[in-house]
Amino acid sequence: MYRKYSSGIIEVVTGPMFSGKTEELIKRITVLSYSEIPTLIVKPVIDNRFSHNEIFSRNGRSIKCYSVDTVDDIKELFRQQNYKALVIDEAQFFDESLIDFVEELAVKGIRVIACGLDQDFRRKPFKIIANLMAIADQVTKLKAVCLSCKNAASCSFRTSLSQETIEIGDTNKYEARCRLCHQNGLNHQKNKKIS
Numbered sequence: 505m506y507r508k509y510s511s512g513i514i515e516v517v518t519g520p521m522f523s524g525k526t527e528e529l530i531k532r533i534t535v536l537s538y539s540e541i542p543t544l545i546v547k548p549v550i551d552n553r554f555s556h557n558e559i560f561s562r563n564g565r566s567i568k569c570y571s572v573d574t575v576d577d578i579k580e581l582f583r584q585q586n587y588k589a590l591v592i593d594e595a596q597f598f599d600e601s602l603i604d605f606v607e608e609l610a611v612k613g614i615r616v617i618a619c620g621l622d623q624d625f626r627r628k629p630f631k632i633i634a635n636l637m638a639i640a641d642q643v644t645k646l647k648a649v650c651l652s653c654k655n656a657a658s659c660s661f662r663t664s665l666s667q668e669t670i671e672i673g674d675t676n677k678y679e680a681r682c683r684l685c686h687q688n689g690l691n692h693q694k695n696k697k698i699s
């Protein structure tokens with residue numbers, strides 16, 4: 505137990521929208537960079553809320569990254585240099601082939617940090633993040649502040665009435681809510697639709 509960890513580990517940073525996941529991720533990337541560990545940083549093309557080739561936190565910090573379409577794109581990029589770490593932002597948007605790839609890298613001694621939403625706006629788990637959390641060595645689950653009651657929030661509530669599972673948006677379409685206020689919000693929307 506007190507022996508040194510092997511260098512290959514899988515870490516997941518998760519939580520609802522507005523919980524500071526990207527800020528947390530940028531902190532880790534900064535440590536990797538101080539340690540001079542060559543790191544590949546990717547995010548899916550689908551997430552273009554702020555900029556295509558940068559990861560942005562709400563505190564205004566940003567870090568350059570690659571925008572990729574698929575897990576195969578990540579594999580291709582990873583092969584191009586002698587990377588020792590892989591950082592994936594918005595990992596919930598990738599398909600489940602990411603699981604095997606991440607596992608393969610960790611066995612080879614690569615450090616993997618995946619960041620993403622654990623639940624969609626209905627509070628259904630994103631399978632890919634659930635699976636990554638299961639195989640991870642370390643999970644950090646962050647909380648936001650519920651916009652309704654100001655308690656800790658672990659859910660993302662969609663204020664627009666769209667039912668698409670994936671709908672990119674920010675404070676215009678989502679707010680952080682605790683479980684109870686999330687449920688109350690859903691009931692309220694249902695009643696609104698019936699009337």
Ligand SMILES: [Zn+2]
Pocket residue numbers: 650651652653654655681682683684685686
């Ligand atoms: Zn609340």
